[in-house]
Amino acid sequence: MARRISPTGLLGAALIAVVLLLAIAGPPLWGEAAARMDTGGINAPASAEHWFGTDALGRDVFARTMVAARLSLLLATLATLLGVGAGIVLGALPMVLGRRGARAMTTVVELLVAFPGLLLAMALAVVVGLGSRGAVLGLGCAMAPGFARLTQTLAASVAGSDYLAAAKVLGVGRRRRLTHYVLPNIAEPLILNLTVSFGQSLLALAGLSFLGLGVQAPEYDWGRLVSDGMTGVYISPMTTVGPAAAICVAALGFTLFGESLSQAASGRRAARGRSAVREHVSLPPEPGAVLRVEELTVTFPGGLRPVRGLSFTVRQGEIVGIVGESGSGKSLTASAVAGLVPHPGTVTAKRLELAGHDLLGLGERQRRHLLGTELAMVFQDPMSALNPALRVGAQLAEVATTHRGASAAQARELAVERLGEVALPEPARLARQYPHEYSGGMRQRAVIAMGLMAEPGLIVADEPTTALDVTVQRQILRLLREVTDGRAGVLISHDLAVVAQLCSRVLVMYAGRIVEELTVEELRAGPAHPYTRALLDSLPTLDSDRSKPLRTIPGRQPGPGERLDGCPFAPRCEAASDRCRAERPALTGGVACHHPLKTKEAVR
Known part of the structure; x- marks a missing residue:
């Protein structure tokens, strides 16, 4: 059962809903008022008629703020998707490339991360060309190294897992390991960071437009409106405060919602790990x-x-x-x-x-x-x-x-x-x-x-x-x-x-199953399963001959992904027969073996 979203998350979701509603309804409702010029009301202060005042051409700043929601969100969405997509590709490439290629790609990512992101965005925006396209490309490229580093870190946490090691042993190709084993297991934190990064993109794009490197006239987004309002900020502060507040509200909404999802996800991961599916059976309770x-x-x-x-x-x-x-x-x-x-x-x-x-x-x-x-x-x-x-x-x-x-x-x-x-x-x-x-x-x-x-x-x-x-x-x-x-x-x-x-009692496990269940007295007297006997014989004692090497169990244990038709210990067992290799023994009489050993006294 997933944890409920916190009150801050609900607040963030409400703010996001308001901003999305403005992006949809803003241009139809306030588009005409935003474009209407009034030479008699230039740089007018805030009033009942113009809540945020007017700009240098007498246009209603409140109406323009509502209309600018659509372009601001659209550009932030494009920049975030570009940065996240490029970052995931860069971060995942080391899992597909060979050792040298992976090392080279990791070095490239580290160099890009070391470069300040905002300076990189500004430089690319100038190189590509001033305007919406340059701002989006610049910001997307600036975000990519951070997501690449995050992807590499998350992939590294999965790289040491037993199930990925088993996939390598089974000969699963690099691309399939990436798409079926790595990316599905790191998708959740990437999505959560995407939500938080959306709010950061809004702020960064507004900053680029404010500096004149982003949206150019006659288009306008919230950052452009803040820049235009600075000319009359001392006469009508609301011409700047209004669009700036819209930026803060939208960015805060996405940040709060993303952080709340991250906290809830930590509970969901634990819940998924212990979630269980059960066949409803009626089993009597066992006393004690x-x-x-x-x-x-x-x-x-x-x-x-x-x-x-x-x-x-x-x-x-x-x-x-x-x-x-x-x-x-x-x-x-x-x-x-x-x-x-x-x-x-x-x-x-x-x-x-x-x-x-x-x-x-x-x-x-x-x-x-x-x-x-x-x-x-x-x-x-x-x-x-x-x-x-x-x-x-x-x-x-x-x-x-x-x-x-x-x-x-x-x-x-x-x-x-x-x-x-x-x-x-x-x-x-x-x-x-x-x-x-x-x-x-x-x-x-x-x-x-x-x-x-x-x-x-x-x-x-x-x-x-x-x-x-x-x-x-x-x-x-x-x-x-x-x-x-x-x-x-x-x-x-x-x-x-x-x-x-x-x-007082011992359960012996092999390849994910219990192969023998016995008391400590039976363990000392001599276990019946060859695997348990081999484990016992490999223990050094005071009577062990130090001139001889310790006894070991040849071979290896089957991996968690291997199909086990017969006895899982058969490839390592000296007493294994064709029946052992074809038929898995059931746990009967405390031992899962077709050829249980006879008890011998005082093994230990």
Whole structure:
């Protein structure tokens, strides 16, 4: 559900509507009055008959201001479209060209951006010729480098995505990657910037006309009217103020509306990332289930499915570990549950319940409140989860004021209390410090404390100890065990040893699916799936022969866009048969394998 446009956005939309109405109705209604000359009323001041006074030929300035709305908007539209179109082409070319061509094009854009835009517009307007055409071409060319840089930056943010990497692996051509993978994912911010740039174009064109480089007589736009009114500004100020006010109102309208759309879009991107389509099914509730997931799938454009039909349950008082190699879909599964799948990813599921509430059936505000109070996320990099510009205590307090309705004083007191609960010394002093003043372990504890602010029923920890040394890692694991006492927990890790220390049940993921579900005792006794056994055998122990290299799993994991007809692990499995390569095994008896291994005692 998209966020509603803010009051400032509504104000901007109203101003735009007024200006558009003037552009349509202005010439028919006031065209005759705008052209009528009165030699007896030259440079007359504002009056009931002439609201903005008259010009040097006795023409009504108010009528001319209303008529000029059409040409002003038309020229601004042409200049904006020219600048945006040329900028997108320049910014997108590096994605199509080779390495040298891309580097050359990037250098050209950087040089153009370094040149002042208004000076470039003025120079081009003089070279092309004074008048509307020169002003539009000059301003369009001046706007293009900025949009080219924006397009390059946005494209670079997409260039590192997994789905684009998969497209490269699959042999998708550069042009198709640009048109089907890059541009659709950056279209929204470009459109939003176009709206804001329209208001800037109005101001810039008015400035060019005011300087005599834009619209020439007998044509006139708002900038030309301001310039003409300067001759009698001390006698009749309204001849200048009136057209200037029209410029400000129109530019302000487009700017306010564009900024409001940008703010609303940030909410829409998050909502699209967690939006879900569900087949309505009647499934009985499961007693004690804090999280219940049925057929969870995450899809990105191009048919990429990094998570494929996951079903699992997390009950109160238990910690479930999700393990697998990088790219198996572990973190994206947690993001789907927490509503954090990035745009343009979509989430589908038959059921997605948290604390007995149906996440798929809730509205945007209700879903955000439920996720903010019943679920806590502990991320791998605590520095990215903490705002470096705010004190830690203020960030924790914001959770209480937003989701619990606490006063500022109550929220600060609760923040100090939570910092103390995660064993941070002198919590009152640390609450006044910034994240950079904390060590890595302290920051991770602060993130855990932030998650506890709303008393959640489920704690999801995504690789919470990866960036920490062994001693701090042990402390964080012990803390997680303490804070999840009586709650439900999900621990995401690639390290089976870490999972075995903290969890009671383990879900093993491969290629976006759960291939084995087993208890920690069964994991230690010997897993049945060859992939889980290979992961376990690749862990070094005190008994490992140091003279031999660590065991690895040959081959690679299938990409999210690859079609998986048979067992996804078959190309890497020594026991794979023709049946494995042709038929995907179902998850039965806790393992998805046609040839499950026999349990062996005391593997670890």
